[in-house]
Amino acid sequence: MIRKIINALPLAGGFIGGSQLPAFTQQYFQNLSGRIDELGPIARKYPEYAERLEKLRNCFAAMKDASVYNKSIQMFRYLDLQTAKSAWDKFKPGISFESETVILGLAGAAILFAICFLACSLLRKIYRVIRKKN
Numbered sequence: 001m002i003r004k005i006i007n008a009l010p011l012a013g014g015f016i017g018g019s020q021l022p023a024f025t026q027q028y029f030q031n032l033s034g035r036i037d038e039l040g041p042i043a044r045k046y047p048e049y050a051e052r053l054e055k056l057r058n059c060f061a062a063m064k065d066a067s068v069y070n071k072s073i074q075m076f077r078y079l080d081l082q083t084a085k086s087a088w089d090k091f092k093p094g095i096s097f098e099s100e101t102v103i104l105g106l107a108g109a110a111i112l113f114a115i116c117f118l119a120c121s122l123l124r125k126i127y128r129v130i131r132k133k134n
Contacts, residue, residue, distance in 0.1 A: 010113045016108075017108045018106070018111075019096070019105030020093050020094070023101075024091050026036075032063070035086075036060055036105070039052065059074065
């Protein structure tokens with residue numbers, strides 16, 4: 001019984017986390033747009049901000065016309081930590097049953113389950129080796 005519950009936790013956690021990705025990506029995209037607008041005049045006045053502005057613009061351009069799935073990939077590819085933190089602070093988790101949300105939820109569940117499975121397998125092997133030595 002306990003083993004079934006333990007096995008279900010990464011599935012549930014991965015599904016919940018993965019299903020939030022489209023909404024968080026949209027929040028990140030909105031914050032990114034605002035940061036670009038905010039940083040434009042500053043970068044013109046202080047050239048040291050121009051590189052950061054260019055990085056934000058590249059991310060915006062990559063995300064702008066991307067599909068829901070590719071938009072998340074582009075967000076991670078060009079991730080700006082300040083923008084991500086700002087988006088996280090404003091992010092409100094919610095449940096949606098759109099196809100993208102369900103697919104990303106299932107992908108998150110599969111990835112987290114695989115990571116937990118591999119970690120448990122490795123820990124079992126380490127435990128067996130230690131147990132044989134004693």
